[in-house]
Amino acid sequence: MTDWTDPETFAAALDRADTREKGRYFEDFDEGAVIEHAPGLRLTRHGSETWMSQTLNHDPAYWRSDAALDRGFDAPPVHPDYLLACVMGPSVEDLSEKGGYFLGRDGVEFHRHGVPLGTELRVESTVETTRPSSSRPGYGVVTWETRGIDAASGEPLVSYERTNMVPRREPAATDGGRSGSTGDDESGPSLLPETLVAPDGGAFEDFRRALDEAADRDAAVAYRHERGRTTDEFTVAALPLATLNTARQHHNAAAMADSPSGEPVAYGDVTRSTALGHARSDERTYRELGYDGERFHDFVTAGDTVFGFTRVLDADGSAGPSRAGEVTFEHVAFTDDERPVYSGVRRALVDREGA
Numbered sequence: 001m002t003d004w005t006d007p008e009t010f011a012a013a014l015d016r017a018d019t020r021e022k023g024r025y026f027e028d029f030d031e032g033a034v035i036e037h038a039p040g041l042r043l044t045r046h047g048s049e050t051w052m053s054q055t056l057n058h059d060p061a062y063w064r065s066d067a068a069l070d071r072g073f074d075a076p077p078v079h080p081d082y083l084l085a086c087v088m089g090p091s092v093e094d095l096s097e098k099g100g101y102f103l104g105r106d107g108v109e110f111h112r113h114g115v116p117l118g119t120e121l122r123v124e125s126t127v128e129t130t131r132p133s134s135s136r137p138g139y140g141v142v143t144w145e146t147r148g149i150d151a152a153s154g155e156p157l158v159s160y161e162r163t164n165m166v167p168r169r170e171p172a173a174t175d176g177g178r179s180g181s182t183g184d185d186e187s188g189p190s191l192l193p194e195t196l197v198a199p200d201g202g203a204f205e206d207f208r209r210a211l212d213e214a215a216d217r218d219a220a221v222a223y224r225h226e227r228g229r230t231t232d233e234f235t236v237a238a239l240p241l242a243t244l245n246t247a248r249q250h251h252n253a254a255a256m257a258d259s260p261s262g263e264p265v266a267y268g269d270v271t272r273s274t275a276l277g278h279a280r281s282d283e284r285t286y287r288e289l290g291y292d293g294e295r296f297h298d299f300v301t302a303g304d305t306v307f308g309f310t311r312v313l314d315a316d317g318s319a320g321p322s323r324a325g326e327v328t329f330e331h332v333a334f335t336d337d338e339r340p341v342y343s344g345v346r347r348a349l350v351d352r353e354g355a
């Protein structure tokens with residue numbers, strides 16, 4: 001009788017066996033098609049607290065009832081970064097499990113503030129655009145609109161547009177390799193304003209005053225956050241898997257051995273949430289409103305320490321409730337070797353002094 005587990009026999013079997021593949025190729029996406037993602041997710045206290053603790057998002061409104069009440073929530077809700085990751089996670093199997101990097105996200109909008117713990121999610125996406133990649137013949141670039149919906153009530157909770165590189169069924173010879181630096185330093189320090197102003201505190205007025213101070217001269221409001229978080233095995237694999245994100249990039253070292261990173265890479269949403277956590281620790285956030293122009297410039301691997309850098313773009317006192325004003329930030333996540341790995345524009349309501 002054949003011993004299939006005899007190493008030589010097994011190697012021959014592996015060689016001859018077809019692989020039941022997962023995920024879809026670029027050619028499988030038709031513009032306009034709507035895809036219902038079968039996996040669903042229950043937004044749990046454990047999941048939200050694990051996400052928040054590991055990414056240094058320690059805002060008490062998401063941890064303590066009295067702080068939640070003060071912020072207008074009945075009880076501590078799920079954290080918006082965890083919610084976003086939990087909408088993206090179940091979509092990966094259908095949209096991006098084939099591989100190919102998460103390039104960016106636009107138009108993130110929360111349709112409901114303070115989503116309760118225990119809410120069950122249904123997730124669906126529409127294929128918006130598809131185009132071949134001109135720099136990487138083995139890939140196409142696909143943009144989807146994804147919606148996270150309260151499965152019980154049908155109420156939309158969050159929506160966004162996501163863009164990924166997606167492998168083609170018939171890949172060409174090269175995948176283009178790692179982007180790296182071109183040595184073309186067009187945006188070098190000479191283009192920076194002469195003065196970078198930091199706000200004195202984290203209230204709305206602090207951002208407004210800093211912008212006023214920077215106005216009418218060669219200055220910008222831009223500053224670093226002190227905290228850093230070293231990416232480890234837990235943040236690389238466990239956080240995305242806890243959101244049902246099946247992207248091989250994060251948990252399959254064998255598949256990643258031949259990729260430009262040579263090893264698993266951090267989930268973009270973990271890197272981003274960490275940098276935003278650093279930024280939020282220096283501000284009196286009232287509500288997260290939305291995000292735009294999010295880009296993942298380079299990958300992060302275990303051992304990289306993620307830091308945050310913030311630019312304040314606008315502070316609008318006429319928006320929002322009386323206790324808060326709307327601040328528009330651009331946040332950059334960067335690593336200890338000063339590589340920008342994420343950037344994005346974030347709109348948040350920030351409490352006024354005395355609120």
Ligand SMILES: C/C(=C\C(=O)O)C(=O)SCCNC(=O)CCNC(=O)[C@H](O)C(C)(C)COP(=O)(O)OP(=O)(O)OC[C@H]1O[C@@H](n2cnc3c(N)ncnc32)[C@H](O)[C@@H]1OP(=O)(O)O
Nearest residue numbers: 096101102103104133134135163179247267268297298299
């Ligand atoms: C969940 C998940 C995966 C998943 O979801 O399952 C993940 O978490 S995974 C980890 C997080 N992720 C990363 O770790 C990526 C880090 N990043 C890089 O390593 C580099 O960025 C790069 C190697 C990918 C590219 O590097 P690069 O070659 O220098 O980049 P670019 O030339 O700028 O872009 C190439 C082509 O993508 C087009 N393009 C770029 N961005 C956008 C956008 N936002 N919208 C529309 N098109 C876009 C561009 O227009 C060009 O198109 P063409 O090929 O046609 O020229």
